[in-house]
Amino acid sequence: MRHDLVSNMSGGAGITRSGLAPPLLDVQGLGVRYSANGPQILKDVSFSVSGGDFCAVIGPSGAGKSTLIRCINRLVEPIEGSITLFGQDVRKLQGTGLRHMRRRIGMIFQEFNLVNRMSVMDNVLSGRLGYIGPFRSFFKAFPKADVDHALYLLERVGLQDHIAKRADALSGGQRQRVGIARALMQRPELLLLDEPTSALDPKISRDVMGLIRELADELHVPVLCNIHDVELALETCNRIIGMQDGYKKFDGPTAGMRKQDLDEIYSMEVL
Amino acid sequence: MTSAPTVSEDSGFAAWKEDARKRRTKNWILLGATILVLLWCIHDTIMFDTDWERMGVLGVGTAIGRFFDIDWSLLPRLVVPAIETLMIATLGTILGCLFSLPVAWLGAANVTPSKLIAYPIGRFLMVLSRSIHEIIWALLFVGAVGLGALPGILAVAMRSVGFISKITAEAIENIDSKPVEAIRAVGGNQFQVMYYGIVPQILPVIIGTIIFEWDINIRRSAVMGLVGAGGLGLLFFRQMAMFNYGGVTLVVLTVLLLVALGEVVSHFARKAVI
Numbered sequence: 009m010r011h012d013l014v015s016n017m018s019g020g021a022g023i024t025r026s027g028l029a030p031p032l033l034d035v036q037g038l039g040v041r042y043s044a045n046g047p048q049i050l051k052d053v054s055f056s057v058s059g060g061d062f063c064a065v066i067g068p069s070g071a072g073k074s075t076l077i078r079c080i081n082r083l084v085e086p087i088e089g090s091i092t093l094f095g096q097d098v099r100k101l102q103g104t105g106l107r108h109m110r111r112r113i114g115m116i117f118q119e120f121n122l123v124n125r126m127s128v129m130d131n132v133l134s135g136r137l138g139y140i141g142p143f144r145s146f147f148k149a150f151p152k153a154d155v156d157h158a159l160y161l162l163e164r165v166g167l168q169d170h171i172a173k174r175a176d177a178l179s180g181g182q183r184q185r186v187g188i189a190r191a192l193m194q195r196p197e198l199l200l201l202d203e204p205t206s207a208l209d210p211k212i213s214r215d216v217m218g219l220i221r222e223l224a225d226e227l228h229v230p231v232l233c234n235i236h237d238v239e240l241a242l243e244t245c246n247r248i249i250g251m252q253d254g255y256k257k258f259d260g261p262t263a264g265m266r267k268q269d270l271d272e273i274y275s276m277e278v279l
Numbered sequence: 280m281t282s283a284p285t286v287s288e289d290s291g292f293a294a295w296k297e298d299a300r301k302r303r304t305k306n307w308i309l310l311g312a313t314i315l316v317l318l319w320c321i322h323d324t325i326m327f328d329t330d331w332e333r334m335g336v337l338g339v340g341t342a343i344g345r346f347f348d349i350d351w352s353l354l355p356r357l358v359v360p361a362i363e364t365l366m367i368a369t370l371g372t373i374l375g376c377l378f379s380l381p382v383a384w385l386g387a388a389n390v391t392p393s394k395l396i397a398y399p400i401g402r403f404l405m406v407l408s409r410s411i412h413e414i415i416w417a418l419l420f421v422g423a424v425g426l427g428a429l430p431g432i433l434a435v436a437m438r439s440v441g442f443i444s445k446i447t448a449e450a451i452e453n454i455d456s457k458p459v460e461a462i463r464a465v466g467g468n469q470f471q472v473m474y475y476g477i478v479p480q481i482l483p484v485i486i487g488t489i490i491f492e493w494d495i496n497i498r499r500s501a502v503m504g505l506v507g508a509g510g511l512g513l514l515f516f517r518q519m520a521m522f523n524y525g526g527v528t529l530v531v532l533t534v535l536l537l538v539a540l541g542e543v544v545s546h547f548a549r550k551a552v553i
Binding site: 194 | 455457458460461462463464465466467468470471474475476479480482483
């Protein structure tokens with residue numbers, strides 16, 4: 009019965025995909041374990057993301073959500089399966105090739121991952137590092153176009169009055185806005201969000217997710233977002249991937265999700 | 280009603296008593312051995328090695344008294360060596376910092392290019408720098424590049440590497456890895472990851488350490504001249520050779536003044552940084 013449900017759901021996911029065009033991101037049979045004898049964190053996970061997706065990855069703690077997100081830009085090395093992004097095999101990339109792939113992917117982190125002792129502006133500009141040479145990096149001399157874009161983004165995220173402040177002088181919500189601006193500074197073609205709101209209070213979480221949604225829609229950037237707040241996921245995202253114990257348990261549009269699907273994903277917690 | 284408590288045979292009391300007796304015996308033997316070794320040291324060094332003929336309140340008193348007759352005429356000739364001493368300390372510290380960069384990189388467990396080869400090399404260089412005294416370094420460099428301030432600068436630099444690189448390596452090992460992950464995720468290369476992710480985090484510690492090391496290096500460069508490597512030490516050596524004890528005192532006072540100056544400057548500089 010469980011098998012039926014899963015296969016029905018993955019069939020349903022096809023509806024959101026844009027017809028004949030190949031998906032932007034295609035993951036097949038992904039497997040991860042952190043050490044040779046360690047537990048397998050991801051088991052045979054397959055899914056794809058295309059143009060208009062704002063896709064949430066939900067599931068209980070330890071389900072492998074964060075690992076899944078980190079595999080896409082190879083912050084975590086998978087042991088098996090394939091990841092095809094922008095038509096390239098991500099797992100085959102090395103050195104410069106990998107860096108060039110990473111700079112097309114924006115990432116927003118749970119704990120913001122800002123450099124605390126650097127100014128808000130420098131943190132945002134560091135999103136451009138993949139594109140600038142050694143001299144400019146050394147003197148922190150970013151091209152004027154980048155500085156202008158950073159100013160624009162800071163205004164868009166509502167931080168125009170905090171440009172010169174140090175990152176650790178801001179509140180949690182403001183810091184995550186810096187993180188958003190830094191990711192968008194890359195002019196990304198895909199956004200990866202790793203628990204972007206779990207260090208924030210519920211009200212700020214909604215503001216931040218709303219802002220990301222608004223900017224992603226405006227810039228036509230697909231989003232893959234790992235999030236544990238199910239309500240917030242259902243409110244913000246148009247597609248849900250449910251993970252449990254390293255397996256994909258659900259994949260479909262938010263609208264088609266039923267109460268029993270949720271119970272299925274979180275069944276481990278009931279036990 | 281108090282009576283001697285009765286102790287059963289198997290309570291272990293007897294064993295405890297036997298243990299305590301053994302411990303006492305062991306302590307007496309240790310104490311005796313320590314006293315014997317101490318006596319042996321005193322006999323061979325102080326008793327045997329001292330020229331007791333010249334000892335006497337008068338002899339020692341006049342010898343020390345000679346140092347209090349300060350030779351102020353030396354003052355104008357002190358200025359240039361004093362400035363040179365400061366310069367040796369400053370240039371030596373800067374050069375030491377430059378040498379420390381690669382050593383810290385090799386010897387920091389989380390960024391080292393190879394844990395098997397580079398890491399032990401880095402750690403070895405740190406120990407090497409500190410285990411050789413600055414005078415020995417100076418002698419080596421006087422032999423290599425001749426007399427003057429240059430061997431002093433090199434000696435101070437080499438001696439500084441150990442401390443600066445060790446503190447730097449430890450600071451690198453203690454950084455928060457999250458910003459580093461973020462710089463990797465935007466597609467930054469190895470240099471950018473270090474420059475944007477690591478350096479801002481370790482900078483206050485490093486600058487504090489460098490100022491502290493500069494302070495110590497003033498002391499070190501003051502003695503460099505004893506082996507011909509420039510600075511006040513050379514003047515000290517000359518006054519000693521001429522038996523001009525008043526001049527020696529003046530040089531020592533100048534060193535004291537410089538060190539105090541360094542202490543004050545480094546105190547305020549470190550406050551400004553941290």
